[in-house]
Amino acid sequence: MHSPLSRRLAEIVGGAHVLTGAECAPYVVEGRTPECAVFPGSREDIAAVLGVAADSGTPVMPWGGGTGMALGSPPAHPGLVLGLRRLGRLLEHEPGDLTATVEAGMTLEAFQAELSRRGQWLSLDPPQAARATLGGILASNASGPRRHLYGTARDLLIGITMVLADGAIVRGGGKVVKNVAGYDLPKLAVGSFGTLGVIVEATVKLRPRPDCDRLVVARFSTLAEAGQAARAVMASDLIPSALDVVDGEGLRALDGEGAPGGAALLVGVDGIAEQVEWQCEEVGRLLKDCGLAGVRVLDGTERDEAWRAVGEMPQRAFTDATAGMKWGVLPTQVAELIARAGAVASQRGLRAAFVAHAGLGIISAVLDAAGADAEQVACTLGEWRALVNGSGGHALVEWAPLAVKERIAVWDTPGPDSRIMRQLKAELDPRGILNPGRFLGGI
Amino acid sequence: MPALTEARKKSLRREMEALLGPGAVLSDPDELMVYESDGLTLFRALADFVVFPLTAEHVAALVRLAQREGLPFVARGAGTGLSGGCLPAEGGLVISLMRMNRVLEVDYDNQLAVVEPGLVNLHLSWAVGARGFYYAPDPSSQQACTIGGNIANNSGGPHTLKYGVTTNHVLGLEVVLPDGEIVWLGGKTRDPQGYDLTGIFVGSEGTFGIATKIVLRILRQPQAVRTVLAVFNEIDQASEAVSAIIARGLIPAAMEMIDQLTIQAVEDAFGCGYPRDAAAALLIEMDGLAAGMDEQAARVIAACRETGAREVRLARDEAERQLLWKGRKSAFGAYGRISPAYLVMDGVIPRTRLPYVLRRVNEIVAGYGLRVGNVFHAGDGNLHPNILYDPRKPGEEQRVVAAGGEILKVCAEVGGSISGEHGIGLEKRDYMPLIFSEADLGCMARVKRAFNPTGLCNPGKIFPSRKGCAEAGFASRPHPIEEAGLAQRF
Ligand SMILES: Cc1cc2nc3c(=O)[nH]c(=O)nc-3n(C[C@H](O)[C@H](O)[C@H](O)COP(=O)(O)OP(=O)(O)OC[C@H]3O[C@@H](n4cnc5c(N)ncnc54)[C@H](O)[C@@H]3O)c2cc1C
Ligand SMILES: Cc1cc2nc3c(=O)[nH]c(=O)nc-3n(C[C@H](O)[C@H](O)[C@H](O)COP(=O)(O)OP(=O)(O)OC[C@H]3O[C@@H](n4cnc5c(N)ncnc54)[C@H](O)[C@@H]3O)c2cc1C
Numbered sequence: 001m002h003s004p005l006s007r008r009l010a011e012i013v014g015g016a017h018v019l020t021g022a023e024c025a026p027y028v029v030e031g032r033t034p035e036c037a038v039f040p041g042s043r044e045d046i047a048a049v050l051g052v053a054a055d056s057g058t059p060v061m062p063w064g065g066g067t068g069m070a071l072g073s074p075p076a077h078p079g080l081v082l083g084l085r086r087l088g089r090l091l092e093h094e095p096g097d098l099t100a101t102v103e104a105g106m107t108l109e110a111f112q113a114e115l116s117r118r119g120q121w122l123s124l125d126p127p128q129a130a131r132a133t134l135g136g137i138l139a140s141n142a143s144g145p146r147r148h149l150y151g152t153a154r155d156l157l158i159g160i161t162m163v164l165a166d167g168a169i170v171r172g173g174g175k176v177v178k179n180v181a182g183y184d185l186p187k188l189a190v191g192s193f194g195t196l197g198v199i200v201e202a203t204v205k206l207r208p209r210p211d212c213d214r215l216v217v218a219r220f221s222t223l224a225e226a227g228q229a230a231r232a233v234m235a236s237d238l239i240p241s242a243l244d245v246v247d248g249e250g251l252r253a254l255d256g257e258g259a260p261g262g263a264a265l266l267v268g269v270d271g272i273a274e275q276v277e278w279q280c281e282e283v284g285r286l287l288k289d290c291g292l293a294g295v296r297v298l299d300g301t302e303r304d305e306a307w308r309a310v311g312e313m314p315q316r317a318f319t320d321a322t323a324g325m326k327w328g329v330l331p332t333q334v335a336e337l338i339a340r341a342g343a344v345a346s347q348r349g350l351r352a353a354f355v356a357h358a359g360l361g362i363i364s365a366v367l368d369a370a371g372a373d374a375e376q377v378a379c380t381l382g383e384w385r386a387l388v389n390g391s392g393g394h395a396l397v398e399w400a401p402l403a404v405k406e407r408i409a410v411w412d413t414p415g416p417d418s419r420i421m422r423q424l425k426a427e428l429d430p431r432g433i434l435n436p437g438r439f440l441g442g443i
Numbered sequence: 444m445p446a447l448t449e450a451r452k453k454s455l456r457r458e459m460e461a462l463l464g465p466g467a468v469l470s471d472p473d474e475l476m477v478y479e480s481d482g483l484t485l486f487r488a489l490a491d492f493v494v495f496p497l498t499a500e501h502v503a504a505l506v507r508l509a510q511r512e513g514l515p516f517v518a519r520g521a522g523t524g525l526s527g528g529c530l531p532a533e534g535g536l537v538i539s540l541m542r543m544n545r546v547l548e549v550d551y552d553n554q555l556a557v558v559e560p561g562l563v564n565l566h567l568s569w570a571v572g573a574r575g576f577y578y579a580p581d582p583s584s585q586q587a588c589t590i591g592g593n594i595a596n597n598s599g600g601p602h603t604l605k606y607g608v609t610t611n612h613v614l615g616l617e618v619v620l621p622d623g624e625i626v627w628l629g630g631k632t633r634d635p636q637g638y639d640l641t642g643i644f645v646g647s648e649g650t651f652g653i654a655t656k657i658v659l660r661i662l663r664q665p666q667a668v669r670t671v672l673a674v675f676n677e678i679d680q681a682s683e684a685v686s687a688i689i690a691r692g693l694i695p696a697a698m699e700m701i702d703q704l705t706i707q708a709v710e711d712a713f714g715c716g717y718p719r720d721a722a723a724a725l726l727i728e729m730d731g732l733a734a735g736m737d738e739q740a741a742r743v744i745a746a747c748r749e750t751g752a753r754e755v756r757l758a759r760d761e762a763e764r765q766l767l768w769k770g771r772k773s774a775f776g777a778y779g780r781i782s783p784a785y786l787v788m789d790g791v792i793p794r795t796r797l798p799y800v801l802r803r804v805n806e807i808v809a810g811y812g813l814r815v816g817n818v819f820h821a822g823d824g825n826l827h828p829n830i831l832y833d834p835r836k837p838g839e840e841q842r843v844v845a846a847g848g849e850i851l852k853v854c855a856e857v858g859g860s861i862s863g864e865h866g867i868g869l870e871k872r873d874y875m876p877l878i879f880s881e882a883d884l885g886c887m888a889r890v891k892r893a894f895n896p897t898g899l900c901n902p903g904k905i906f907p908s909r910k911g912c913a914e915a916g917f918a919s920r921p922h923p924i925e926e927a928g929l930a931q932r933f
Contacts, residue, residue, distance in 0.1 A: 094793060096794065097795050155611050168882045168885065168886065170883045170885075170886040174878065175858050177824065178608065178791050179860040180862050180867075181862045181875065182879060183905075184642060184646045185887070188890065191634075191637075191638065192638055208693070234552075237663070237666045272735045273735075279734075332552045360633050394635060394636050411637075412636055415626070417640055426893070440636050
């Protein structure tokens with residue numbers, strides 16, 4: 001099935017790199033099949049593809065590893081998928097400068113493997129590293145537990161190259177760790193969900209791999225105690241690299257036997273051996289007064305597996321979870337909000353599980369609504385949102401069945417600053433071809 | 444900008460006085476002169492008015508008035524900027540935030556503070572110090588510069604090697620947009636939805652509006668600190684020590700380099716105990732947990748010795764630590780004693796290129812028959828060559844500026860940047876093409892237009908003067924700051 005569009009695209013990237021019809025099955029987004037999927041081999045080809053798309057008014061969905069394509073409002077018209085998989089090289093790694101420049105289509109796992117050969121790493125640990133790409137991680141501002149100490153993509157990205165909707169290839173930032181020349185375009189790229197430009201290359205700050213890295217899993221019989229414990233760690237001299245709270249249902253992901261009411265605090269500590277040992281002991285001492293019910297210190301593969309389990313909690317806690325939200329609140333509100341949201345779900349006869357970056361106030365909430373109808377799910381998510389918004393926080397529906405998304409907005413109601421966001425979109429993508437309609441405020 | 448008529452000036456003055464109260468509007472040329480420069484005195488520009496609002500609503504009303512009149516306006520903090528950023532390049536209104544200087548709220552449990560833009564940087568650390576907290580970004584000017592200015596320039600400082608620059612510590616801002624609307628960008632919570640407007644506002648050098656409230660992270664003071672001074676007979680050895688420390692998996696809180704000319708100036712002026720005959724000294728500070736601190740210090744000292752340090756001193760107590768820092772911190776004062784004037788340069792290079800670039804800097808400056816002192820953030824490759832000169836000697840200022848330009852070219856050639864913390868402002872706008880293409884600048888111009896469509900908010904900054912503006916699609920005006928006696932170079 002070759003449409004005029006796919007023929008023109010094939011002229012640019014070669015026929016082998018254009019998929020059409022049934023071949024597009026892996027690229028279905030929210031039930032919608034794209035017209036074609038195209039895999040350019042260079043940034044110039046990306047510019048040319050965008051030119052073709054603009055001419056024909058075809059929406060473009062940049063595609064990295066595809067692990068986060070369901071994020072955002074469902075696309076009204078699927079258009080074409082622009083895959084980055086052929087741009088997957090590490091371009092530069094200068095260990096002495098603690099920087100690396102990488103193409104957007106490289107997976108995080110492959111990137112970390114290269115870096116670790118020279119004793120360094122990118123201090124960003126979102127889930128799905130084997131599939132997720134640097135471009136996708138930046139575009140969706142994905143992060144993991146170690147953001148507690150090391151920050152998120154906005155703190156680590158120092159240079160970006162994007163292809164804008166009009167084909168312009170633009171660079172912002174640079175290759176040095178400190179730089180204030182010109183506007184901080186890397187900040188605009190992070191979390192823009194492919195709506196402002198296609199990320200083709202990124203330069204990031206690196207860190208030396210720590211000598212030693214452990215995970216302290218502290219158990220409590222109540223969530224309130226775990227929350228109190230998190231606050232005690234924050235108020236102490238400890239400098240953990242991660243500080244996550246997992247509720248009783250969420251714990252099922254960790255060891256398969258969570259219990260309603262129970263909870264755990266996960267404290268990551270890394271650095272030189274003496275520091276790590278002191279921190280592990282100090283966590284135990286400090287938490288004794290918070291009702292500590294048990295503590296384990298994990299290292300090596302056990303530690304990695306536990307962190308992976310926490311990252312994949314949404315898939316692991318329940319056999320078939322229905323929907324997930326991401327909330328941002330004040331750290332001191334975390335435990336109470338989780339408790340209240342859990343109560344909301346159970347009043348409706350639904351189960352819920354929660355993991356939070358407790359020191360930062362980022363909560364991942366998962367709803368298990370097996371058997372419930374879309375209306376009931378949407379109502380629960382809506383109540384959750386009201387709860388979070390009412391506490392001054394924000395609440396995003398990260399994933400949910402289409403029928404639910406038809407009943408509840410993915411994004412919060414935009415604030416007055418969204419006027420500037422719309423103007424930015426209008427300046428950088430005036431014809432609205434990049435992921436149109438999927439972002440906050442209909443951008 | 445056609446000059447305002449006297450009658451118009453009078454009526455505007457009355458209108459603004461009615462808004463702000465008496466004494467909050469300056470328009471007398473003698474009074475305006477105080478505000479014609481910032482820390483970079485090469486540039487001067489006179490405003491029509493300097494005004495002192497007390498609230499965001501005041502700022503918004505002033506901005507709306509300026510838009511109504513087609514008058515340019517620019518925010519001003521303490522005026523310690525080093526790129527001419529707060530100068531009224533095209534006349535109009537200077538909006539000083541110095542009266543808006545309160546700490547509005549401190550939430551220790553959530554480790555954040557809400558402050559007004561005119562707050563002096565160091566005063567925030569004072570305000571939260573008693574509870575064991577501090578604000579990490581520490582520009583060397585921190586006793587004077589304001590949080591608003593820090594936001595605009597994304598300022599750094601010695602300890603930003605480990606803790607990051609201003610942008611890594613800002614959670615949200617209340618801003619008066621260039622059209623006078625008051626909006627919040629970000630807030631107290633992480634990962635706000637939508638584009639990272641907070642992130643793009645920080646570092647926009649006052650061209651995206653005026654910040655009126657700022658939410659900042661505050662950090663707990665570290666348990667322990669170790670400060671080491673390593674002395675070298677060759678500047679290359681000091682540069683190599685920086686790399687050797689990084690290679691050992693350490694990221695100290697600060698790694699500052701001080702060269703021989705600076706050491707001698709500091710010793711002559713203040714006597715901090717640095718050896719006068721050393722080619723370079725590295726001031727290295729580690730902080731964090733007490734556990735493992737001695738081990739870290741040992742690793743740093745070993746790295747310095749391995750790269751040829753002839754002497755390594757570890758401060759034994761806080762008094763000794765302060766003395767070591769005094770040498771670094773008083774460098775600017777010391778230059779003032781040995782030279783009638785000096786130009787502070789700011790460039791960034793990959794830190795592995797330090798030996799080469801420092802050699803080039805010294806050659807370039809010597810080639811112009813001038814002297815240079817280097818005191819800088821070596822850990823992150825942020826150079827500050829300070830070129831000494833005498834403005835009374837004919838032609839010397841021109842030579843300083845030419846030498847500075849060549850230094851920036853070298854920074855660009857090795858893959859660096861033309862500014863690490865002082866900003867582009869007026870000073871470096873014509874050097875932007877050294878590191879950015881037309882397409883890059885065009886993209887930045889589009890971003891600017893989204894915030895500042897009339898261009899009246901801090902005009903004449905960041906973008907290259909003639910060509911760049913036309914390309915960017917802005918109404919290309921003749922060079923306002925160089926015309927009409929409004930401003931002059933040198
Ligand atoms: C089960 C599950 C759990 C998750 N949990 C978390 C979590 O806990 N925390 C968290 O932060 N994230 C989480 N995510 C999100 C996920 O980690 C990120 O979305 C992912 O890292 C994106 O990488 P990707 O390469 O797969 O991107 P894709 O899925 O391919 O794309 C994601 C978005 O980015 C855009 N995009 C991709 N590449 C580019 C590019 N080069 N230029 C411009 N735009 C581009 C796409 O158009 C799309 O909008 C989770 C995802 C899943 C599926
Ligand atoms: C001796 C000395 C040492 C220095 N050391 C350092 C250093 O170590 N690191 C470093 O980064 N800088 C340093 N600087 C430069 C300078 O101190 C910083 O750039 C500082 O942030 C400027 O703050 P200010 O309040 O003086 O701002 P100003 O000079 O008044 O203004 C600077 C810019 O900020 C804008 N601005 C001010 N307030 C606001 C607001 N509320 N909203 C929006 N825009 C605003 C202005 O329009 C202008 O563009 C040094 C300067 C001196 C003189």
